[in-house]
Every structure is written in C-alpha cells, then in structure tokens.
C-alpha cells in the first residue's frame with residue numbers, strides 16, 4: 521500500500537530545503553525526530569481541508585477498515601469522540617430544549633466534557649450489576665427498554681466497547697435496538713482499533729455502529745495521539761462536515777509525525793501486520809490458558825488484553841520484579857495490553873514473572889453502582905466556579921469535575937449531580953481524596 525504522507529515528508533527532508541516555516545527546530549535533531557516533523561507546507565496537504573496526500577492516506581485507511589469514511593485525529597480518540605458527538609447531534613432533528621444522549625455510564629471524560637461544550641444532557645444506562653466499577657455491561661434489552669421509556673428522543677446511543685478491563689458489549693444487538701427506533705449508535709472504540717483485523721472482525725463498525733472513535737495508538741503501531749474517526753454509510757453528512765467537526769476540537773497545527781505514523785500503519789496493515797494480529801490473538805489466548813492453569817482468574821473478552829482479577833497491586837509488583845510494566849493495576853485487577861510488537865520473549869517473561877497465582881488471584885469484589893441525581897446541567901456545573909473539598913466533606917455538594925474516576929470507569933459522580941453519602945463511600949473506597957464541587961450552586 522502507498523504511504524503518500526511519509527513519502528512526501530521523507531522526500532522533503534532529503535532535499536535539505538531552507539525551512540523558513542514552522543516548526544522552530546528547523547529540522548535540527550535534538551530528540552532525533554525533528555527532520556520528519558513539518559507543518560502544512562505546500563504539498564503536505566491540510567488536515568481539516570484535505571485534498572492531497574492526507575486525503576489519499578485516509579482513503580487507504582478507509583479501505584482497510586471497510587468504512588464509508590475514515591478521518592485522522594492527532595488528538596487521540598478524545599478528539600474523535602467529540603467530533604462524533606457533534607456530528608450526531610447536528611445531524612439529528614432539533615429537539616425542544618437541550619439535545620439528549622443515551623449513554624452507558626462507564627464513559628471516558630471526553631464524553632462529559634463534550635456534553636459541557638455542546639450543552640447536551642445525558643441519560644445514563646447503568647448495569648444491573650457489575651463486577652467492577654470499570655465495567656458497565658448493558659444489553660440490547662436494556663437499551664431497548666430505556667429508549668422506549670424516554671420522553672425525548674435521544675440524538676444517539678453511546679457505548680464504550682471494549683472497556684478498560686476488556687469487557688465487550690453486544691454491539692450487534694444494541695445497534696439493532698437503536699436502529700429499530702431510528703437512532704444511530706456511536707461507539708467509543710478507543711481500545712479496539714485492531715478488532716477490524718480479527719477473523720471475523722469484532723470492530724463495532726462491522727457490527728452495526730454508525731460511527732466509532734478508535735485510538736490507533738493504543739492497539740496499532742502508531743505514535744501516541746494518532747486516532748481515527750470511522751463513519752458508516754448510514755451517516756448522511758459529507759466529508760467536509762466530518763473535517764469541520766474534527767477541526768472544532770483540534771489544533772490547527774496537527775503533528776506530521778503522528779500523521780506519518782498513521783500513514784505508515786496502513787502499509788503495515790496491508791502487509792503482514794493484519795496476519796500478525798491474528799497470531800498475537802492466538803498467542804494471547806494461549807498465555808491466558810497457561811495463566812489460568814497457574815491459578816489466575818481471567819476477566820473480560822478482549823482478545824489482546826489480559827485482565828487478571830485479584831490483588832492487582834501484588835500482581836503488578838510481581839510483574840515489575842520481572843521488569844514487566846502493566847497497563848494498569850488496582851486492588852481488584854491488573855491489566856496487560858499486548859500487540860504483535862510484543863515478541864515471543866515478552867510473553868515468556870510475563871509468564872515467568874507471574875509464576876503461580878498463590879494468594880493474589882480471586883473473584884473480583886462486587887462494586888456498588890451509584891446512581892447519580894442531576895441538579896444542574898453538565899454545562900452549568902463544568903462552567904461554574906469550583907472549589908476542591910476533601911471527599912468526606914463533599915456529601916450534599918454538587919460535583920463540578922467531569923467525572924470522578926480514573927481510569928475510565930463507572931464514575932461515582934458526574935458534573936451537575938448531587939454527591940450522596942453513597943457516592944462519598946464509593947469515592948473513598950476508590951482512594952479518591954478530594955473532589956471538585958461547584959462553589960456558587962449549593
């Protein structure tokens with residue numbers, strides 16, 4: 521596959537042209553990457569009005585992912601998520617009052633920040649029960665009955681799948697429930713760009729989602745910040761609308777290092793990398809089987825993620841002793857993210873570092889799901905004057921911070937909700953010490 525962005529930048533770097541343009545380093549290597557770090561000069565195209573090498577590269581990505589349109593983001597899925605929401609909201613019929621979104625509660629903060637920026641309300645879908653505050657398993661039936669019970673038609677249904685622990689939603693079923701009611705499905709697929717290359721594909725776009733935001737950098741060989749906005753043929757807006765939406769939330773100086781990396785990934789995927797993803801999924805399944813035989817309890821269905829339930833901190837300590845750094849660990853889980861760029865040696869080292877589970881594996885504790893009670897709109901709360909208070913003094917106050925949880929989890933409170941005693945307990949359990957509350961609205 522052609523790599524038009526990389527070819528342009530490399531040819532430019534070889535010409536040793538006097539760089540009387542940004543960036544200020546002029547290509548002189550201090551870190552080493554500067555030679556290939558350019559700006560939108562003649563011939564390099566323009567990300568938000570692309571009609572040259574960037575557009576060609578995005579079309580290559582679109583063919584690889586089987587989308588109707590694929591657009592690059594240098595601001596991660598955070599930027600793609602905001603653009604996706606903007607597009608869905610502005611495409612929908614204008615409602616009376618604030619637009620409304622139906623969303624599973626384990627959403628990344630970029631959704632809540634976007635609700636503040638665009639001033640829409642969110643009706644949350646809570647799981648019936650959850651094994652962790654990181655999971656929010658909602659079913660097609662949950663979505664159908666929520667939609668049927670809503671007085672106002674939401675502009676979209678919004679899911680996070682895969683979630684941080686590797687939980688995978690029934691995207692096909694949920695898309696069916698949404699589409700039957702004339703509502704599009706948006707998927708935060710930040711952790712699942714690679715799913716398109718499994719056989720069969722598990723990518724949400726191929727299972728019925730109408731738009732997805734994928735962090736290429738999380739699971740594909742792409743520099744940090746590189747992401748996609750994928751659009752299905754069900755969405756009727758044009759290419760310029762998609763670019764306008766992304767430009768609202770991004771810098772006018774996109775990183776050409778990231779763009780080259782996204783471009784290069786197309787060539788890798790069209791070459792052997794897609795096959796390597798399949799082999800890596802098989803190798804990861806084998807690692808999971810071996811860890812299970814060693815007494816570990818595995819969690820989640822994401823094929824390239826190993827989530828170990830039990831004393832995550834102890835599991836992480838063992839891994840670090842073996843010079844393995846996990847993606848995440850808390851008192852209930854440790855998460856490892858693997859790709860074909862982890863060689864066979866890495867798998868062997870992970871297995872050796874973990875050894876037998878003895879004492880650090882176990883059933884995850886049931887998490888208490890706190891239902892929020894909204895008293896202000898998300899926008900009112902995020903834009904309000906705020907103060908930071910100790911969690912134990914926060915009961916009765918109104919949350920201002922977008923979400924109180926990290927990593928992406930089912931948050932104890934979200935901006936605009938009254939903080940209950942139950943929410944205080946949940947935050948203390950999660951080790952949160954301070955929370956930002958509105959200063960003027962009590």
Ligand SMILES: Cc1ncc(COP(=O)(O)O)c(C=O)c1O
Nearest residue numbers: 595596597598628708710735928
């Ligand atoms: C579920 C989820 N969605 C969205 C994001 C944002 O992605 P990015 O870091 O690419 O902006 C993250 C980041 O960790 C995430 O975990």
